[in-house]
Amino acid sequence: MNETLPARIHEMFPRYVAALENLIRIPSISFDNFDQNEVHRSAQAVKNLFEEHGFQNAQLLLPPSGRPSVFAEIKTNPHKPTILLYAHHDVQPTMREELWQSAPFAPEVRDGRLYGRGAADDKSGIILHLAAVTQALSIAGNQMPNIKVLIEGEEECGSSGFGELLNKNRELLKCDAVIIADLSNFAEGTPSITTTLRGMSAVSVIVKAMKTPLHSGSWSGPIPDPVQALCKMIASLTDEKGNILIEHFSDGIIPPTEEELKSYEALGYTEETFRKEAALLNKTEILGGKKEILTTLWRKPSIVVTAFEAGSRTQAGNVLQNAAYARIGIRLAPGMAAVPCTELLCNHLKKECPAGLEISLFPEDGANPFTTDISHPYFAKMKEAMTRAYGNEAKFIGCGASIPGAQLFRDNFGEIPILMTGLEDPKCNAHSENESLGLADFERGIIAEALFLEELSK
Numbered sequence: 001m002n003e004t005l006p007a008r009i010h011e012m013f014p015r016y017v018a019a020l021e022n023l024i025r026i027p028s029i030s031f032d033n034f035d036q037n038e039v040h041r042s043a044q045a046v047k048n049l050f051e052e053h054g055f056q057n058a059q060l061l062l063p064p065s066g067r068p069s070v071f072a073e074i075k076t077n078p079h080k081p082t083i084l085l086y087a088h089h090d091v092q093p094t095m096r097e098e099l100w101q102s103a104p105f106a107p108e109v110r111d112g113r114l115y116g117r118g119a120a121d122d123k124s125g126i127i128l129h130l131a132a133v134t135q136a137l138s139i140a141g142n143q144m145p146n147i148k149v150l151i152e153g154e155e156e157c158g159s160s161g162f163g164e165l166l167n168k169n170r171e172l173l174k175c176d177a178v179i180i181a182d183l184s185n186f187a188e189g190t191p192s193i194t195t196t197l198r199g200m201s202a203v204s205v206i207v208k209a210m211k212t213p214l215h216s217g218s219w220s221g222p223i224p225d226p227v228q229a230l231c232k233m234i235a236s237l238t239d240e241k242g243n244i245l246i247e248h249f250s251d252g253i254i255p256p257t258e259e260e261l262k263s264y265e266a267l268g269y270t271e272e273t274f275r276k277e278a279a280l281l282n283k284t285e286i287l288g289g290k291k292e293i294l295t296t297l298w299r300k301p302s303i304v305v306t307a308f309e310a311g312s313r314t315q316a317g318n319v320l321q322n323a324a325y326a327r328i329g330i331r332l333a334p335g336m337a338a339v340p341c342t343e344l345l346c347n348h349l350k351k352e353c354p355a356g357l358e359i360s361l362f363p364e365d366g367a368n369p370f371t372t373d374i375s376h377p378y379f380a381k382m383k384e385a386m387t388r389a390y391g392n393e394a395k396f397i398g399c400g401a402s403i404p405g406a407q408l409f410r411d412n413f414g415e416i417p418i419l420m421t422g423l424e425d426p427k428c429n430a431h432s433e434n435e436s437l438g439l440a441d442f443e444r445g446i447i448a449e450a451l452f453l454e455e456l457s458k
């Protein structure tokens with residue numbers, strides 16, 4: 001057998017793809033209206049997989065929701081650091097199944113990509129950890145760092161019990177660094193470490209004028225229209241450039257440093273690429289500056305109406321609606337905080353609601369933004385390992401999305417390095433139809449993490 005890590009991983013790669021396919025076959029959708037037995041089945045399959053590969057102490061950890069996370073470990077040497085490897089085994093719903101070119105839970109390889117729900121987000125992360133540890137261990141033996149694996153079962157539906165799970169199992173999960181393999185590479189073939197995440201929250205709002213809808217001819221005029229009222233309230237949230245108009249909302253923002261701005265610029269991301277990746281229509285204008293797209297995505301807050309309901313499109317008639325509903329989602333830049341921002345949004349909506357209309361507000365639990373300091377030597381080592389594995393310089397990037405777990409790890413384990421990697425890419429369609437994983441990067445990603453672990457063994 002060839003002794004170098006990349007060669008060994010290349011030889012074993014078809015087996016890792018097969019293991020990933022087996023996990024994809026389990027529809028582990030963690031949302032309440034889906035069969036939660038599948039999430040249990042998936043947890044059990046993950047636990048078995050780690051046991052079969054020689055991991056010790058494998059067990060299911062149950063948060064209050066009952067969707068199990070999986071723990072397993074490899075103890076090598078008490079003098080070595082302990083690295084905790086995170087991924088999640090639950091998945092998003094399939095969306096419109098008729099749009100999938102192959103069934104979402106029947107994995108299929110086409111043109112070098114593996115298609116299936118969870119292929120990229122985030123069952124690939126599970127196999128990535130499994131393969132990297134197994135291979136690095138076979139070379140470095142008890143010089144390897146100690147390894148703990150934690151595979152969450154409810155990331156997609158909001159990680160509501162994950163903080164409690166970390167807290168309750170603090171001794172079991174204690175570690176010196178975390179690798180979260182649930183993020184994106186900047187482009188296919190361009191390895192990336194994510195250093196900032198936006199936070200998020202959402203508020204549902206209902207504006208009501210009367211108990212039931214009324215004939216719009218017989219009744220409109222004297223009665224305020226709740227639909228227009230809600231539209232005006234929503235319109236007051238931002239100006240035409242997308243700047244948020246809620247007072248004090250953006251006060252806490254920590255702007256990117258000169259160095260960070262330079263690193264964003266060095267990525268060479270163009271308006272053209274963005275338009276293509278987002279499938280924008282030709283005339284759609286870009287808010288926040290065409291040259292600052294990445295800064296707008298990663299370092300500025302945004303507000304999006306994620307749902308709006310007033311009457312029904314299929315039943316539209318001449319009716320004065322009695323109520324209008326919207327769910328307003330906010331994304332928060334580093335420095336902002338979910339609880340006060342959600343409260344400011346609620347207060348703004350109350351203030352803008354026309355007198356005499358009834359307003360009800362339902363704020364959700366949010367997640368705070370996250371930033372990490374890359375001065376710890378692990379970041380340079382990971383960058384070096386990725387650059388070697390991909391044959392392409394690794395990049396430090398930001399991310400517009402949120403992972404509640406990142407901050408929860410910090411809350412529980414203090415200022416340890418948290419390295420955010422992953423195998424999504426701009427083509428992967430995570431959360432949408434035809435999700436896929438680039439197989440070449442899957443192999444390189446495994447090699448990168450194995451090289452990193454091997455480096456820590458020296």
Ligand SMILES: [Zn+2]
Nearest residue numbers: 121122155182
């Ligand atoms: Zn994910």
